[in-house]
Amino acid sequence: MNLQSTYLISDMTQEVFHCDEEVVLESGESLPEFRISYTTQGHLTPQKDNVVWILHALTGDANVHEWWSGLVGEDKLFDPTKNFIVCANILGSCYGSTQPMSINPKTGKPYYYDFPQLSTRDMAMAFEKLRGHLGIRKIDTIIGGSLGGQVALEWAYNLQEKVKNTVIVASNAKTSPWTIGFNEAQRMAIEADGTWGENHEDAGKKGLEAARAIGMLSYRHHQTFEAFQKDTEEKTDNFKICSYLRYQGQKLSNRFNALSYWTLSKAMDSHDLGRNRGGTAKALSEIKSRVLAIGVDTDLLFTKEESQFIAKNVPKGSYREIKSIYGHDAFLIENEQINYILKSFNLEDNS
Known part of the structure; x- marks a missing residue:
């Protein structure tokens, strides 16, 4: 594994991680190698205990300071002067990570329709490879919305005690038929x-x-x-x-x-935390971190009941709700409510 490129954008560093190991995907297919484009803001403390890892939604990218500007930035909830903020482009996305238009090293041509099937579990695996590359032993907070929330939940299951707080916004533990x-x-x-x-x-x-x-x-x-x-x-x-x-x-x-x-x-369709783990409720019960599930009262796509199910079944779970006319997209719009909810969550008992 090696670092492919590095350049600075203000206080943000944008980089591309290259994993040159072949990885077997959940489908049984494999990727001979893959790349993940990611950004970092801020600096690690000597104890490396200030990592905030933000996961984007379906068509998002690693530039979290742009699409979640109400939460990320100096003097904001996730402050790069205090936190080491990581946001990585999800595997399969066309913003710098390996995806169908990438060159298949086995053929020398783009994958196109031969790109292997991915699951949210595969996406979490790719982030785990990046975490190891960055030398991050423990993450203070993982937070993601929608598809990013699905991947965050998968990753939290695998990380166990290596993540302290997991925040799942407008997402679920298993994708519904709807x-x-x-x-x-x-x-x-x-x-x-x-x-x-x-x-x-x-x-x-x-x-x-x-x-x-x-x-x-x-x-x-x-x-x-x-x-x-x-x-x-x-x-x-x-x-x-x-x-x-x-x-x-x-x-x-x-x-x-x-x-x-x-x-x-x-x-997104493939997402099922309980697959081959004894069912969804059982898998949720094995997550070690504190989990905050945030639902939106008007969300038609990822209903608030799905967020409540997560909070009910994890050992250290809590639920909060965004009130909004914006439906599912409220998790990208209602920054003031999210700020208040997250600040209240951090004030709760950390034991």
């Missing part, structure tokens, strides 16, 4: 694109636009659309919500690729 159904509908939209199956980066681009529009209906709540996308004049066509969904689809397709989206949505 969420899998939304993901399948999005993949069907990608499949319907006539370019799907072609070997180039823009394959499935229009399908991805439609997929994102479907996704947006699950990320938000009907109250959100009623408040911000309701037409004020009487009309029979060209509704405001239609323009909004098309815009969101185009916006994503210009920054993401359909194959990565496909791969990550499949990994």
Whole structure:
């Protein structure tokens, strides 16, 4: 294993970790090698006890100071003058980590549709390799939302006493048929694109636009659309919500690729903490860290009951709730509530 590149962006360091060992994935397939793009902010204490590891959601990246700016930064909850903050791009994502457009070292060509199936367990494994590379013996806090929360929970199960606090936001311990159904509908939209199956980066681009529009209906709540996308004049066509969904689809397709989206949505479907571990409740009962599960009262995709299930079944679990009209996306928007919840959690008994 070796460090491929390093460069500075203000107080942030962005690097690429290269694992040159072949890893066997949960599917039985393997990756001959992989890369993980990651950022760090701040410095480790001599005791190395100030690590905060943040995991991004489906189409996020390692630049956590951009997409969670309300929580990360100087004088904020996760302060790089006090914490050593790590955020790594998830395996399969197209923001610097190994993904379907990466070169397969065995063929010298991009993987494209031959990229192996990933699970959230595989993603946690990749982060564990990175943790070892960084020489981090123990993590103070792991926090992730949505897909990032799923991976965080998997990782916390494996880390045991090596992580003190685990915060799971708007996520679950096992993906529900409801969420899998939304993901399948999005993949069907990608499949319907006539370019799907072609070997180039823009394959499935229009399908991805439609997929994102479907996704947006699950990320938000009907109250959100009623408040911000309701037409004020009487009309029979060209509704405001239609323009909004098309815009969101185009916006994503210009920054993401359909194959990565496909791969990550499949990994989300695979999430089941209890697989081969005696069931979900039993697996949760074996997590050693303090666990804070945060639900959103209007979340249609990862329901608050799923967060409550996590809190109920881990030995050191607690539940808090975000009140919001923004649905699932509230975990990226309601920074003041999250700040308050996390500060209250840190004040609780640490024994």
